Amino acid sequence: MVEYGFIDNDGYLRVKALEPVTFQERNPDTGVLETKVYTVEDQINDLPPGWKPLERIDDDQIRKADDGYMVTAIPYDAGETISYHYEVVPDLQAMRRRIEDLKATLADSDYQIIKCYEAALIGTPLPYDVTELHNSRQQIRDKINSLEEIQANMMSL
Numbered sequence: 365m366v367e368y369g370f371i372d373n374d375g376y377l378r379v380k381a382l383e384p385v386t387f388q389e390r391n392p393d394t395g396v397l398e399t400k401v402y403t404v405e406d407q408i409n410d411l412p413p414g415w416k417p418l419e420r421i422d423d424d425q426i427r428k429a430d431d432g433y434m435v436t437a438i439p440y441d442a443g444e445t446i447s448y449h450y451e452v453v454p455d456l457q458a459m460r461r462r463i464e465d466l467k468a469t470l471a472d473s474d475y476q477i478i479k480c481y482e483a484a485l486i487g488t489p490l491p492y493d494v495t496e497l498h499n500s501r502q503q504i505r506d507k508i509n510s511l512e513e514i515q516a517n518m519m520s521l
Contacts, residue, residue, distance in 0.1 A: 366404050367418040368411060369439070369446045377439040377446065379418060382407045418446045425450040432458060454518050459511055466508045473501055 369379040385402040408415075421437050429435045434455040437448040476492045483490050 369418040
């Protein structure tokens with residue numbers, strides 16, 4: 365399979381995967397069905413002007429992103445081919461999922477806070493170490509706030 369593409373006026377890459385196409389056609393002289401092949405070369409010759417060979421995306425480049433980031437392959441016209449340059453950008457979906465997970469972790473410890481509050485109200489020993497509980501919850505809140513700030517900054521760009 366060979367891929368050809370062009371970048372349209374809006375900057376979007378349009379791609380066609382070309383491979384040999386086998387079809388049957390009736391010979392007008394004999395009436396017999398003949399098997400024919402529409403070759404990749406014929407398909408390339410039939411493409412409108414502007415279509416160029418497409419370089420393969422470099423999987424090694426895509427995998428280079430650190431946690432919380434992703435690599436985006438951005439196509440550009442390199443003259444004889446369509447090529448890519450690679451940009452590292454924040455992975456906003458992963459960041460949203462991480463924030464949701466942290467909020468769920470915080471919600472999971474709400475029960476412990478409620479039990480400590482109840483125990484304090486009736487004057488019984490606290491079932492959990494409130495200082496440790498507060499510190500761990502504060503670390504989670506700090507991380508959530510940090511991620512939300514990064515996310516807000518990225519959305520304003």
